[in-house]
Amino acid sequence: MRKIFTKLLFTVLSLGSITALAQKNDLGAWYxxxxxxxxxxxxxxxxxxQYRNFDxxxxxxxxxxxxxxxxxLTENNNNxxxxxxxxxSRPYVNGEKKENIEHRIFQQFITKQKFGRFNLQHRYRLEERFLQDDFRMRFRYMIGLNIPITQKEMLPKSLYASVYNEIFLHFDSPVFDRNRVYGALGYVINKNMRIEAGYMNQIQENRNRGQIQIGFYNNIPFNKN
Structure with missing residues (x-):
């Protein structure tokens, strides 16, 4: 199964490389x-x-x-x-790299639901953003879904599909900040670790930009139980 996931990961990255060339390296990568x-x-x-690159x-x-x-709030749920x-951040401004630092406080609520094979998650997040020359508040809502493919549950050595959509809204004008749509393939290494490789499209200020994403998830408990 690991060989299968390796091939799928290689395919995703290869497609990303081709797309990057076609879009003049406008495709980024997030690790x-x-x-x-x-x-x-x-x-x-x-x-x-999160280490995010322009290329x-x-x-x-x-x-x-x-x-x-x-x-x-309830056992292993409603967190x-x-x-x-x-x-x-190091954005390009008029062709030159600038450096910005932001400190952010956030509060969030996550609730999970299960319908057969479908593992659904809702995340509500409120952010207080302390920018270098500004203060802004933002609300984010994400709905995500994990679906096991090779087994009926998210068990070790199983392949799964993952998708989500997340919208970002400012408390002042303009209200709409951005929207992210994501799709990936993942592999459950064991009951506490998994890895995903996928593609995310972000709409921001009337611009679409793609990102190849590779994510590693670690849920190893620190308590004895």
Missing amino acids: MYFGNNKISKKLNWHNEI AVGDLEQLLLRTGIGYD ILLGYGFIL
Whole structure:
């Protein structure tokens, strides 16, 4: 099964390379790590690193570090979380690279539902963004779906499909910030780790931009249970 996933990952990356050439390297690449580790029966520690590039590698667009403490309102579900994010951005402005730093506080609520093979997740997030010369608030809503392919459940050594849509809304004008649509193939390594490779299209300021994404998910618990 790992050989199958390796071939699928290679296919996704190859398609991304072809698309990047066709769009004059307007296709970016995001490399992501997500940790969601239990520290007690109710509490969890969220930790996240995202390394975002304008191209495949080397031209940094954004480095995002995010962490937070969450609490399950019900057993392994309905999680509320308070977190902090540090974001280093290096956009191009009139052909020159600039550097911006943002500090972000966020609150979120995640609820999960299961319908047969379909694993559905809703995430509601409120962000207070401390920019270098501004302060803004933003609301985000994401709906995501994981569907096991080779087994009926998300069990070790199984292949699955993953999709999501997320919308970002400002509290002031303009209200619409961006929308992201994502599709990927994933592999469950074991009960606490999985990996995904996919493609995300982002609509922002009337511009569509594609991103190849590779994500690693770590749910190894810190508590003894």
